Each structure stands twice: as structure tokens, then as C-alpha cells.
Amino acid sequence: MAKLIVILGDQLSPALAALRQVSTDDVILLAEVGSEASYVAHHKHKIILIFSAMRHFSTVLQQQGLQVCYLRFAEHSGIESMTDAVNYTLQQYPTLDGITVTHCGEYRLQQEINSWQQQFSLPLSILDDDRFICDAPRFAAWAKDKKQLRMEYFYRDMRRYTGLLMQGDTPEGGKWNYDAENRKACPADLEQIPPLRFAPDAITAEVVCLVEQHFPDNMGSSDNFCYAVTGKDARRAFLHFVQQQLPVFGDYQDAMLLNQPFIFHSLCSMYLNCGLLDVRWMCNKVQQAYQQGLVPLNAAEGFIRQLIGWREYVRGLYWLLMPDYKQRNGLQAKRDLPGFYWHGKTQMRCMQQAVQHTIEHAYSHHIQRLMITGNFALLAGLSVKQVTDWYLAVYADAYEWVELPNTLGMALFADGGVLASKPYAASGAYINRMSNYCKNCAYNVKHTTEADACPFNALYWDFLNRNQQQLAANPRLALPFANWHKRSDSDKAAILAKAAATLQQLEQL
Ligand code: FAD
Ligand code: DLZ
Ligand code: SF4
Structure with a gap:
């Protein structure tokens, strides 16, 4: 049995559930498609990051001897959506007799994926996205019968579950949360250490041209794109943050300074969310830095709380409450967004x-x-x-x-x-x-x-x-x-x- 394995633009992780099942007979599909690139007017950097990271990821898979069908943006007429891309690939490889995909991040696209089994008359296997620590049943069990779904209590459960910054059953340092120490204003003359920048390589340069050609009016300029587009570089960027910025991340977490866009933040969400970084690896690096005395507890705890607390909590809420959640407008807010x-x-x-x-x-x-x-x-x-x-x-x-x-x-x-x-x-x-x-x-x-x-x-x-x-x-x-x-x-x-x-x-x- 050879199957089609579909990898989405935010699933660029070597240990992705669907890739753990791959065999050399399978075909892996990555597709740059109009519907995903334009369901909102994405910032140019977002499209460059995702397309370039997809292309780099596909190269690595091919180097491992895997069969990849990579569909570049606008190169095949009639391919506008992920469904079109699947349809095209199944026609190119008629012996494929099943589709495997890892659960999608967005409700909108998951609905589209759910229709594939009927549409293509093939078995469809949707695997849990276990790059997240808390799966949907675990979140639902936590939420069940609770009057209020407060992040802080979810976070404590996640600390117990992962064992991060725990001494047996008690939190490191005796307190769960050191936020009270994390509200300092930042002195304007404090030296700022910039995040790592990465010069665009040939693959990224090609994507930059594509974005200028097809998305010229989207927000931003492609000239100053300098983000990592591979897992290796994203890990370098994160380790730079752990060494250079994390020690004061806690102190200045809420601070803002004129002409300082980054202060002591990690910029890692863009990498983590598309799969270039792994949340467990990141948390372990932060815990190690704390254990080695390189960063104080308020910084390590503050950072780990963002990842295993806030990030996992908002994902849990999203899947628990969609699609109704999107319709809510409790304060009847209707005024047009100013220019x-x-x-x-x-x-x-x-x-x-x-x-x-x-x-x-x-x-x-x-x-x-x-x-x-x-x-x-x-x-x-x-x-x-x-x-x-x-x-x-x-x-x-x-x-x-x-x-x-x-x-x-x-x-x-x-x-x-x-x-x-x-x-x-x-x-x-x-x-x-x-x-x-x-x-x-x-x-x-x-x-x-x-x-x-x-x-x-x-x-x-x-x-x-x-x-x-x-x-x-x-x-x-x-x-x-x-x-x-x-x-x-x-x-x-x-x-x-x-x-x-x-x-x-x-x-x-
Ligand atoms: P850091 O300050 O270095 O924090 C470390 C990591 O913790 C982040 O990379 C992120 O993965 C995680 N994190 C921190 N806060 C949150 C949070 N509230 N929810 C989820 N994860 C969190 N984050 C996104 O990843 N994507 C979004 O589209 C997004 N939209 C936001 C919209 C609004 C209105 C607000 C208030 C927050 C939003 N956030 C979003 C959360 C947060 O602002 C960003 O994760 C953070 O600014 C990313 O920058 P960083 O990587 O430098 O974060
Ligand atoms: C955001 C994005 C963009 C801009 N383009 C693509 C694309 O062409 N192909 C693709 O597979 N994914 C893309 N993505 C990411 C998807 O929108 C993302 O996988 C879903 O929104 C689910 O989170
Ligand atoms: Fe301060 Fe001006 Fe913003 Fe008011 S509008 S909060 S004065 S920066």
C-alpha cells in the first residue's frame, strides 16, 4: 500500500506524526496554493517565510530518499486549493490508495480536509498533531465541569504533567508564577542585543521574487526579510536568545521602548508555529539554562509559562469552542478599522x-x-x-x-x-x-x-x-x-x- 502524505505549510517538522509513518513507496505532497496564500492578505514576510521554509523542508525530505511532489505557486493552472493539489497528485500517482495527514491547525482548512475521503473515495487517516503537549481530549477533560477556564490552573496542571521546573509535586522556588517580578519598565539606555538575522539564500531569493510578483500590495517589503527558514537556523536563533536575552526576558517582558521592536523577546513563535522549532526541545533548553545558573527563575518560569501555559491553553480553547467562538462579539463592537x-x-x-x-x-x-x-x-x-x-x-x-x-x-x-x-x-x-x-x-x-x-x-x-x-x-x-x-x-x-x-x-x- 502506497499512500499520499499531505504536509501543510505549518507542519514543517521532521518528527511530524504523518512523517513518522512514511515509507519509500509513499508520495509526500507540499503545495503552495492560492487559497492558503490569500485567505487574508498575509504580510509579505509571512508568505516568504512559509514558502521558503516549505521548499527547504522538501529538499531535506528528498535528500533522505523520500518521494516528494512539490507544487510551486502558480506553476500549475487549476490548482487553487489544497483539495485541487491533492486531486492533481492522485492523478499523477494513480497507484496511491490512501491519504494521510496530520490534524490541521485551523478549523477552516480542517473542514476542507474532512471532505477528502468522500471526494476521492480513498481511506483518509487524520493523525493527532502531537507536536502540542496537550491533546484535545486532555484539554476537554481539564475543562469539563469547570465554571471558569483560567489559564493559571491549566498551566499548573501542565507543569505537573511535564515535570518542567518541578521538585516532585512542588514548583521550583515554591511559587508557580513569578509574574509580579516581570513588570519592569526598561531603561532607554540599556544595551539591546538584536536577534540573529539570516541573509536570504538562493531559495529564499527566488521566493522573494515570487512574492513581489504575485503579492505586490500586501503589507511589508521583501527587501529586509532576514528570518530563519530552516530548522537548523531557527534553533541557532533560539539558542542565541537563551544566551543573550533570556536572562532579562522576565524583567522586561511587558516593557516597550521607542524604536526597539524586539526588546528581550525570542521571536520564536513564527518558527515554532510553522514547525521549525519543537516546544519540548525549547522548554528543556530553558530549564537547563536555569539549572546551570545562567538565567534566573523569574525568566525561566515566565518563558516556560508562555509555551506550556498560554500557547497550549489558547489552542485547547480554540478546538473546544470552534466554530461558535469565531462568531462572538460580546461588546457589540462594529466600528471600521482606521487606516x-x-x-x-x-x-x-x-x-x-x-x-x-x-x-x-x-x-x-x-x-x-x-x-x-x-x-x-x-x-x-x-x-x-x-x-x-x-x-x-x-x-x-x-x-x-x-x-x-x-x-x-x-x-x-x-x-x-x-x-x-x-x-x-x-x-x-x-x-x-x-x-x-x-x-x-x-x-x-x-x-x-x-x-x-x-x-x-x-x-x-x-x-x-x-x-x-x-x-x-x-x-x-x-x-x-x-x-x-x-x-x-x-x-x-x-x-x-x-x-x-x-x-x-x-x-x-
Ligand atoms: P516571546 O515573548 O518571546 O514569548 C515566547 C513564546 O511564548 C512565543 O514565541 C509564543 O510561542 C508563546 N506565547 C507567548 N504568549 C502567548 C500567547 N498569548 N498565546 C500563545 N502563545 C504565546 N501568538 C502567535 O504565536 N500567533 C498569533 O497570531 C498571535 N496573535 C496575537 C494577537 C493578540 C491580539 C495578542 C495579544 C497576542 C497574540 N499572540 C500570538 C501571542 C503573543 O503576542 C506572541 O506569541 C508573541 O508576541 C510572539 O513573539 P515572541 O516569539 O517574541 O514571544
Ligand atoms: C499560511 C500559509 C500560506 C501563506 N500558504 C500556504 C500554502 O501555500 N500551502 C500550505 O500548505 N500552507 C500554507 N500556509 C499555512 C496554512 O494556511 C496552514 O497550514 C493552515 O492555516 C493550518 O494552520
Ligand atoms: Fe502616550 Fe501618545 Fe500613546 Fe497617549 S497616544 S498613550 S500620549 S504615546
Whole structure:
């Protein structure tokens, strides 16, 4: 029996479940297809990363003596989707009598894959994607009968399950979570160590031309693409992070600095999510660095929590709650996304920086995504659909399983509090505390109603005021609501009028 093994663009892992079953008679399909490359207007760097990594991965498989059918973008007329690519390959290799695929990351494409058995009248084997530590049954068992699905408790279970940073049954250092130590602002003169850059090789250069030809208007410029496109280079990039940045990752995890897109973050999500890095290998490297005394506990724990906590948790929620989850819009947010999300031209320094970094690198770090672009979208009531599509398009690490819960749930509170116990809403004061943006901004962060007032301030109070019905009973918002109610009627009226004027002129900010 020879089978067709389908490998998707985010399944580029040598130990992938489907590849563990490969024999030399099988045909492995990798296909660059229009439907995947354009279901949102992906950033150019994202397409370059995925296509180049797919081509490099295919070369390695061929060097191992495996049969690969690699379909390059736009080289075969009539191949627009993964289904078309499977159809074409089955015609080229008529003796294949089964299809094997590893479970897909996105609900949308998994639905398409589910139809293959009937469509091609062949047995279809869908294997669990065990690159993730927590599988769907395990997550469902954890979630069952729980009133609230809080990440922190899931994370503790994952620590016990993996044994990472554990001393028997107790967490290393006696505490599960060292986040309280991880909220420092970063001094502007602290030396920043840049992430490793990789000059494009001939394969990447070819993909760059392809992207310029077929996706000229997508966000970004192909000229400055410098990410790793092989597992070997991605591992080098990660080990550089462990040595150079991880020791202070915890301290400055939430900090933002003018013209510093990366601070001490790893940039590893784009590699991990397409399969170039392995989460267990990464966690072991971080644990070893801690055990060797090279990084402090708050950094090691903070980093491992992102991987075995947040990352596994959002994936679990996605598969537990899709497809309904995508339809949620708990705060009825409908306003159009302003143009500066795409071009970055705004006088708000914080937004300008977050969007500029996004345009240049298909990257911005978590606090920029959550507390700048996400917070603004939440406060201004921007359309959940438009905002989630934007996040899915513009980041090199974006796939719906991870993007949707983070955007719809964490940033926009549109799931009514499934993911977050309160909205991550903040005025300019938070941004001023965690960055040096406000010192370099046309707006005054201390003002709320004046002509030069920071737009986040009036919008923050307006957000609380207009969502009182849904949010006032939340105990974690008791203090902000008390502060709002303490204000005089005339103060409140002036703030709401300022917010209304701001919302009417979003494009002019
Ligand atoms: P680091 O700060 O170095 O963190 C280490 C790793 O932990 C990351 O690489 C990532 O794999 C993992 N991680 C950290 N936080 C999260 C989280 N909240 N959810 C899942 N994994 C996490 N992450 C994506 O991978 N893809 C997305 O499309 C994505 N969209 C987001 C949208 C919004 C609105 C928000 C608030 C967050 C989003 N995140 C997303 C989570 C997080 O912002 C990114 O994982 C992180 O910024 C990637 O940069 P890094 O690799 O330098 O991360
Ligand atoms: C994101 C992406 C892009 C841009 N292009 C392709 C492609 O041409 N072929 C492919 O197999 N995968 C691609 N991907 C990744 C898929 O969209 C991804 O596998 C699904 O969204 C599931 O997570
Ligand atoms: Fe952003 Fe307001 Fe600070 Fe300007 S003043 S950077 S708009 S928070």
C-alpha cells in the first residue's frame, strides 16, 4: 500500500506524526496554493517565510530518499486549493490508495480536509498533531465541569504533567508564577542585543521574487526579510536568545521602548508555529539554562509559562469552542478599522510604533499587540471581524488557532470573559508607565479633555461607561467603576463628549 502524505505549510517538522509513518513507496505532497496564500492578505514576510521554509523542508525530505511532489505557486493552472493539489497528485500517482495527514491547525482548512475521503473515495487517516503537549481530549477533560477556564490552573496542571521546573509535586522556588517580578519598565539606555538575522539564500531569493510578483500590495517589503527558514537556523536563533536575552526576558517582558521592536523577546513563535522549532526541545533548553545558573527563575518560569501555559491553553480553547467562538462579539463592537492599522501614519506615538514594527518585521511583541493595537481596538469598539482579520494577516506567526483566542478573547473581550477575567482596557497612564512613547508623542498623556489630550484617556472612560451593563458586576472592575462614578456630572459629560469627537475622527488621530 502506497499512500499520499499531505504536509501543510505549518507542519514543517521532521518528527511530524504523518512523517513518522512514511515509507519509500509513499508520495509526500507540499503545495503552495492560492487559497492558503490569500485567505487574508498575509504580510509579505509571512508568505516568504512559509514558502521558503516549505521548499527547504522538501529538499531535506528528498535528500533522505523520500518521494516528494512539490507544487510551486502558480506553476500549475487549476490548482487553487489544497483539495485541487491533492486531486492533481492522485492523478499523477494513480497507484496511491490512501491519504494521510496530520490534524490541521485551523478549523477552516480542517473542514476542507474532512471532505477528502468522500471526494476521492480513498481511506483518509487524520493523525493527532502531537507536536502540542496537550491533546484535545486532555484539554476537554481539564475543562469539563469547570465554571471558569483560567489559564493559571491549566498551566499548573501542565507543569505537573511535564515535570518542567518541578521538585516532585512542588514548583521550583515554591511559587508557580513569578509574574509580579516581570513588570519592569526598561531603561532607554540599556544595551539591546538584536536577534540573529539570516541573509536570504538562493531559495529564499527566488521566493522573494515570487512574492513581489504575485503579492505586490500586501503589507511589508521583501527587501529586509532576514528570518530563519530552516530548522537548523531557527534553533541557532533560539539558542542565541537563551544566551543573550533570556536572562532579562522576565524583567522586561511587558516593557516597550521607542524604536526597539524586539526588546528581550525570542521571536520564536513564527518558527515554532510553522514547525521549525519543537516546544519540548525549547522548554528543556530553558530549564537547563536555569539549572546551570545562567538565567534566573523569574525568566525561566515566565518563558516556560508562555509555551506550556498560554500557547497550549489558547489552542485547547480554540478546538473546544470552534466554530461558535469565531462568531462572538460580546461588546457589540462594529466600528471600521482606521487606516493607520495598515499604514501606521498617526500622531499617536504608541500606535505608530506598534504598526511600524509590524509593517517592517511582521512582528510586534505581546504587550504592543495587547496593550497598544489591541487596547485601542477594544476602547474604540472596532469591529471584531476586521480586527481579527488584521491580526491574522499582519504577523508572521499568525494562524487562527492562536490568533483568534488572543485577539477575540484576550484583547477584545468579545467572548464575554471565557479567556480573560476582565478586559485588558487601559488609559494612557499604563502605556506611559511601561514605555517611553508618551515623552515622544504629540499628545499629552496627562490630559483627558483638552485639545492635545491622549486619545486613550477619554476612550477608556467611554469604554467603561458604554459597557456598564455587561461589566459593572465584574469585581475586578469595581475600582475603575467607582472612580468613574465619583466624577461630577459635568466632568463625565466633558469626557464622553471628547470620546465621541475622537471616535468621529479616528482617521485624523
Ligand atoms: P516571546 O515573548 O518571546 O514569548 C515566547 C513564546 O511564548 C512565543 O514565541 C509564543 O510561542 C508563546 N506565547 C507567548 N504568549 C502567548 C500567547 N498569548 N498565546 C500563545 N502563545 C504565546 N501568538 C502567535 O504565536 N500567533 C498569533 O497570531 C498571535 N496573535 C496575537 C494577537 C493578540 C491580539 C495578542 C495579544 C497576542 C497574540 N499572540 C500570538 C501571542 C503573543 O503576542 C506572541 O506569541 C508573541 O508576541 C510572539 O513573539 P515572541 O516569539 O517574541 O514571544
Ligand atoms: C499560511 C500559509 C500560506 C501563506 N500558504 C500556504 C500554502 O501555500 N500551502 C500550505 O500548505 N500552507 C500554507 N500556509 C499555512 C496554512 O494556511 C496552514 O497550514 C493552515 O492555516 C493550518 O494552520
Ligand atoms: Fe500613546 Fe497617549 Fe502616550 Fe501618545 S500620549 S504615546 S497616544 S498613550
